[in-house]
Amino acid sequence: MKYMLMMNTMRAGQGVPNWPQKDLQAHIAYMKSLRGDLRESGELVAAEGLAFPDQAKLVRAGAGGIPITDGVFPETKEFLAGFWIVDVETPERAYAIAARASAAPGPGGEPLNMPIEARPVMSAPPPEML
Amino acid sequence: MKYILMMSGTKSGVETYKAWSQKDRETHMAVLTGLAKELSASGEFVGTQPLAEPARALLVRGESNGLPITDGVFPEAKEFLLGYWIVDVATPERACAIAGKISSAPGPGGVPTNMAIEVRPFASHGGAA
Numbered sequence: 001m002k003y004m005l006m007m008n009t010m011r012a013g014q015g016v017p018n019w020p021q022k023d024l025q026a027h028i029a030y031m032k033s034l035r036g037d038l039r040e041s042g043e044l045v046a047a048e049g050l051a052f053p054d055q056a057k058l059v060r061a062g063a064g065g066i067p068i069t070d071g072v073f074p075e076t077k078e079f080l081a082g083f084w085i086v087d088v089e090t091p092e093r094a095y096a097i098a099a100r101a102s103a104a105p106g107p108g109g110e111p112l113n114m115p116i117e118a119r120p121v122m123s124a125p126p127p128e129m130l
Numbered sequence: 131m132k133y134i135l136m137m138s139g140t141k142s143g144v145e146t147y148k149a150w151s152q153k154d155r156e157t158h159m160a161v162l163t164g165l166a167k168e169l170s171a172s173g174e175f176v177g178t179q180p181l182a183e184p185a186r187a188l189l190v191r192g193e194s195n196g197l198p199i200t201d202g203v204f205p206e207a208k209e210f211l212l213g214y215w216i217v218d219v220a221t222p223e224r225a226c227a228i229a230g231k232i233s234s235a236p237g238p239g240g241v242p243t244n245m246a247i248e249v250r251p252f253a254s255h256g257g258a259a
Contacts, residue, residue, distance in 0.1 A: 046177070048252055050134060053250075067226045096198055099191065099197075102190055103192035103193060111192050118187070119186055
């Protein structure tokens with residue numbers, strides 16, 4: 001079963017975290033190691049980091065299908081910072097992987113324990129939605 | 131350059147969608163399926179994925195006694211990712227044009243939903259993931 005693990009930790013206008021270089025490097029090394037382990041176990045489907053929220057745009061179709069873009073988001077909006085798609089045997093395994101991502105080190109090497117949203121991926125829209 | 135186009139909505143918004151007529155849902159899905167085919171033909175398609183409904187989402191935090199701490203409590207206003215498209219395009223304008231097509235997919239009565247689609251490039255800083 002496939003799960004998407006979402007790191008929704010960014011806020012509007014946010015850029016590179018203001019951490020000491022050493023702490024940033026430790027964070028990135030931890031995430032790379034997680035990615036390597038998932039690749040090795042065959043559970044990694046995809047993992048991507050997104051650009052910071054200052055590069056996000058909202059697009060709506062306007063008259064004649066012309067896209068209308070703006071970059072104004074509500075203060076409370078959570079931005080996706082990155083995600084993993086994993087193919088696992090059980091939901092518990094997906095949660096264990098999410099917990100590992102959650103515990104990535106932050107400033108001073110302390111685990112961030114950031115919330116990771118875990119949700120199954122649909123292989124196709126369920127019949128009641130078609 | 132790779133972009134992710136994200137369609138998001140609240141729990142109550144998803145309930146509204148479920149109340150659409152069968153015909154309206156079929157028309158909506160047919161347009162999105164057609165778009166995926168067009169993007170495949172143009173070589174811009176990387177992937178698309180719908181997610182399970184928000185009721186099946188959980189929040190996971192770091193461990194206690196070696197076990198992840200999970201809960202499914204979200205603020206009412208939270209926008210959940212409903213689905214996404216990843217495209218590999220020549221310009222940001224093209225990414226926005228594709229998002230505009232998704233936004234204009236028909237809703238009830240064939241009227242375009244004009245829902246907002248978030249468009250964001252992939253990180254080039256080699257960051258989190």
